[in-house]
Amino acid sequence: MKIHLDTEKCQGHGRCYSLAPDLFDCDDLGTAVVVVTGELNDEQLAKAKLAEGNCPEFAIVIGD
Numbered sequence: 471m472k473i474h475l476d477t478e479k480c481q482g483h484g485r486c487y488s489l490a491p492d493l494f495d496c497d498d499l500g501t502a503v504v505v506v507t508g509e510l511n512d513e514q515l516a517k518a519k520l521a522e523g524n525c526p527e528f529a530i531v532i533g534d
């Protein structure tokens with residue numbers, strides 16, 4: 471499972487990089503950037519799903 475981020479949807483609320491700073495960062499405009507682009511381990515997957523569930527723009531999708 472990997473993190474898929476739609477930067478067109480991201481409004482820079484920052485919830486993802488607040489909840490999972492080891493998985494997400496932000497650019498100068500506050501738009502989210504995925505730090506871990508490869509396969510997620512179990513611990514990363516749990517945090518990624520937390521971020522997915524808390525993104526108000528549905529910009530984060532965890533999948534293959």
Ligand code: SF4
Pocket residue numbers: 479480481482483484485486487500501502524525526527528529530
């Ligand atoms: S929580 Fe969603 S909208 Fe907010 S910065 Fe992260 S990806 Fe963007």
